[in-house]
Amino acid sequence: MTMRTKTGLEILQAAALIGILGDVLLRGTPWGLNAFLFVTAFAAGLVMLMFRHRPELLSKNRLALIGAMIFFASMFLLRDTEGLLVYDTLAILVIMGVLMLAVFNLKEQLAGVLHYAASFAWSGLTSLFGAFLLLGADIKWNAAPRSAFSRIVFSILRGVAFALPLILIFGALFMAADAAFEGFVNRAINIDIDVIVGHVLLASFLAWLTAGYFRGAIFTPFSGASTSKAGASLLNLNFSETRHTSSEKTFVEKASAESREAGAALPDNRTVVEHINQGDEGEAGREDSAPNDRDAGGTSPDSGNFNEFEPSYDWLNFENTSLPRIFTLGAIEIAIILGLLDLLFASFVIMQLPYLFGGIELVQSTQDFKLAEYARRGFGELVAVAALVLPVLLLSHWLIRKDKPVNELVFRILSGLQLILLLVIMASAAQRLFLLTGNLGYGMTEARFYPMVFMIWLAVVCGWFAMTVLRGSRQYFAWGALWSAFFILGATNFFNPDDFIVRTNVRLMREGRPFDALYNTILSGDAVPALLDSLGEMNSSDACQVKSELNLRRINSETQNDARTWNWSRSKAFALLESNREILEAEGCEDVPQ
Known part of the structure; x- marks a missing residue:
C-alpha cells in the first residue's frame, strides 16, 4: 500500500467521523455549543492529518490561524447576534482559505492579497471536487491490505451502498401506488424514511466537503513529475510505486541499461549511449562535473534527498513581467491616473471642509439643506469610496514597471496624497454617521453600526498600507491587514453590538428622540439586559410593546431546551426574562400574552 493510499484512507476516516458528528450536532438551531464543537473537531482532524503526514506545515503562523478559527467558533458560545455570527463564520472560511497557501509552498506572512484570494477560491474548489480525486485517483483500492473477512465486509458494504438508493426509490413508488x-x-x-434519508444526506454532504478540503490541505497540487519518489512520498505525497517500471522505460533508458549490462569498456567508464550523446569539450566538462555536483549534495532522481516540492513558477514573487508592456504603468501613466483621482478627491474634500469643521450649526443653517438628506445620502457612498481606494492603489502598485526608480517615486507621492484625502473623506463619513445616530438623528441600527466598524478597520489598513507598501515592504501588507481584521472583529464580539445599539437608542430617548420599540425588541438575546433595564424610562406604549415581545420570547425559550444549542447570552437572557416574569405579565398591556 502506497503512502498516498494510506493517507487518503485516513482522510476518508476523519471526514466520515466529522460528517457523522456534524449531522448529530448541527441539526439543533440556533447554533451555539454545537457549532463550536464541530469547528473544533474539524480543526483537530486537520492538525492530526498534518502532524502525521505533513508535519512541516504546522508552523507557528498556521497554528495561530487554526487558533483564530477556534476562537471565532467560540463566539457561537458567547454572542447571539446573527449578523455578528455571520462575520465570525466568514472569518472562519477566510482562515480555511489562507491555510491552503501552505500546499503551494507559500508563506502566509509574505503572500499578497491576490494569493489570499486565489487560495480562498482553491479551498472552495477542492472542498467541492477534491473528494472525486481522493476516491478515484489517490486511493489505490486494489492495493489496500484486507483480510478475507474485511474483503467480505467491504463487498457487502459496497453492495448495500449500490442497492440502498434503488430500494428506496422503488419502495417509495410501490408505497405510493398501493x-x-x-x-x-x-x-x-x-x-x-424521510428522517433517515435526511441524516444520510447531511452526514454525507459534510463528509464530502471535509474530505475534499483535507485532501487539498495535505496533498500538493500541480506537483512536478521530476520529484523523487522517496521525497514525494514523505513531503508531497505525489507518488506511485508503479510509476517507474521496466515497461515504462524510454528507448534511451533501455539502451543505457543494456550497455551497462554488456560491460562495455569505454574511456571514462562511460556507456555507449553516453558517448553518443557526448558533445564538444564544454559539454563534456559539464558532464564530468555533474557527478561531482550530485556527490556534493545535489538532487538526482534516485538520490533519496527528501527535498520539498518547489513549484515550476515562483508564485510568491508574482510580478507583472508576464504582462504585455501596454498593460503596465510607467511614471506618466501613474501620474495621470492617480493625479486625476487626487484632483477629484481634493475637489470633494474642499466642498466638505466647511461642514466638517463648521460643526452641526453650519449644516443646520445652510439654506435649502436638509440634515436627514445630508446624512443618509452620503454615508453609504463614502464608505464605498473608502473601500475601493485601497484595491485601486494595490493594483496600480502591482502594475508599475520596475525598470526605473522614478515610477515608484511618483506612485508613493501621489498615493500618499490620496491616503490623506481618503482620511478626510472617511472623517466626513463618520460625521454623517454621528448625525444619523446623534441627538438630532434617527438612532443606532445594525446597518449603521457595522459600517462604522468597517471604517475603523479601513483606517487601520490605510496606516498599514503607508507603513508597508509605500516603504517598499508590500509583501507584509496582506498578513497585517488580515490580522487587523481578526483583532477588530474579535473586539467587536466582546463589545456586544446589540447591547450598545439599545443603550444608545435609550440615551437618545432620554434626550427627547422617539424610541423604536419594535426594532429594538427584534434584536438578539444580547439586547435583553439593556431592554429590561430601561423599561421604567419608556412611555406606556413603548413599554407595553417591549414587554409583549420579551414575554413572547420567554415563552418560546421554554421549548428550546436542546443542550446542543446552548449559548451563554441566550441562557442569561432567558434567566433574566424568567426572573422578570411578573413584570412582563403585568396588567395594563392588552397585547401581553398570558
Whole structure:
C-alpha cells in the first residue's frame, strides 16, 4: 500500500467521523455549543492529518490561524447576534482559505492579497471536487491490505451502498401506488424514511466537503513529475510505486541499461549511449562535473534527498513581467491616473471642509439643506469610496514597471496624497454617521453600526498600507491587514453590538428622540439586559410593546431546551426574562400574552 493510499484512507476516516458528528450536532438551531464543537473537531482532524503526514506545515503562523478559527467558533458560545455570527463564520472560511497557501509552498506572512484570494477560491474548489480525486485517483483500492473477512465486509458494504438508493426509490413508488403495501411497510419498518434519508444526506454532504478540503490541505497540487519518489512520498505525497517500471522505460533508458549490462569498456567508464550523446569539450566538462555536483549534495532522481516540492513558477514573487508592456504603468501613466483621482478627491474634500469643521450649526443653517438628506445620502457612498481606494492603489502598485526608480517615486507621492484625502473623506463619513445616530438623528441600527466598524478597520489598513507598501515592504501588507481584521472583529464580539445599539437608542430617548420599540425588541438575546433595564424610562406604549415581545420570547425559550444549542447570552437572557416574569405579565398591556 502506497503512502498516498494510506493517507487518503485516513482522510476518508476523519471526514466520515466529522460528517457523522456534524449531522448529530448541527441539526439543533440556533447554533451555539454545537457549532463550536464541530469547528473544533474539524480543526483537530486537520492538525492530526498534518502532524502525521505533513508535519512541516504546522508552523507557528498556521497554528495561530487554526487558533483564530477556534476562537471565532467560540463566539457561537458567547454572542447571539446573527449578523455578528455571520462575520465570525466568514472569518472562519477566510482562515480555511489562507491555510491552503501552505500546499503551494507559500508563506502566509509574505503572500499578497491576490494569493489570499486565489487560495480562498482553491479551498472552495477542492472542498467541492477534491473528494472525486481522493476516491478515484489517490486511493489505490486494489492495493489496500484486507483480510478475507474485511474483503467480505467491504463487498457487502459496497453492495448495500449500490442497492440502498434503488430500494428506496422503488419502495417509495410501490408505497405510493398501493395503500395496502404502504401499510405493510409501515408496520414492518416502523421508522421515518424521510428522517433517515435526511441524516444520510447531511452526514454525507459534510463528509464530502471535509474530505475534499483535507485532501487539498495535505496533498500538493500541480506537483512536478521530476520529484523523487522517496521525497514525494514523505513531503508531497505525489507518488506511485508503479510509476517507474521496466515497461515504462524510454528507448534511451533501455539502451543505457543494456550497455551497462554488456560491460562495455569505454574511456571514462562511460556507456555507449553516453558517448553518443557526448558533445564538444564544454559539454563534456559539464558532464564530468555533474557527478561531482550530485556527490556534493545535489538532487538526482534516485538520490533519496527528501527535498520539498518547489513549484515550476515562483508564485510568491508574482510580478507583472508576464504582462504585455501596454498593460503596465510607467511614471506618466501613474501620474495621470492617480493625479486625476487626487484632483477629484481634493475637489470633494474642499466642498466638505466647511461642514466638517463648521460643526452641526453650519449644516443646520445652510439654506435649502436638509440634515436627514445630508446624512443618509452620503454615508453609504463614502464608505464605498473608502473601500475601493485601497484595491485601486494595490493594483496600480502591482502594475508599475520596475525598470526605473522614478515610477515608484511618483506612485508613493501621489498615493500618499490620496491616503490623506481618503482620511478626510472617511472623517466626513463618520460625521454623517454621528448625525444619523446623534441627538438630532434617527438612532443606532445594525446597518449603521457595522459600517462604522468597517471604517475603523479601513483606517487601520490605510496606516498599514503607508507603513508597508509605500516603504517598499508590500509583501507584509496582506498578513497585517488580515490580522487587523481578526483583532477588530474579535473586539467587536466582546463589545456586544446589540447591547450598545439599545443603550444608545435609550440615551437618545432620554434626550427627547422617539424610541423604536419594535426594532429594538427584534434584536438578539444580547439586547435583553439593556431592554429590561430601561423599561421604567419608556412611555406606556413603548413599554407595553417591549414587554409583549420579551414575554413572547420567554415563552418560546421554554421549548428550546436542546443542550446542543446552548449559548451563554441566550441562557442569561432567558434567566433574566424568567426572573422578570411578573413584570412582563403585568396588567395594563392588552397585547401581553398570558
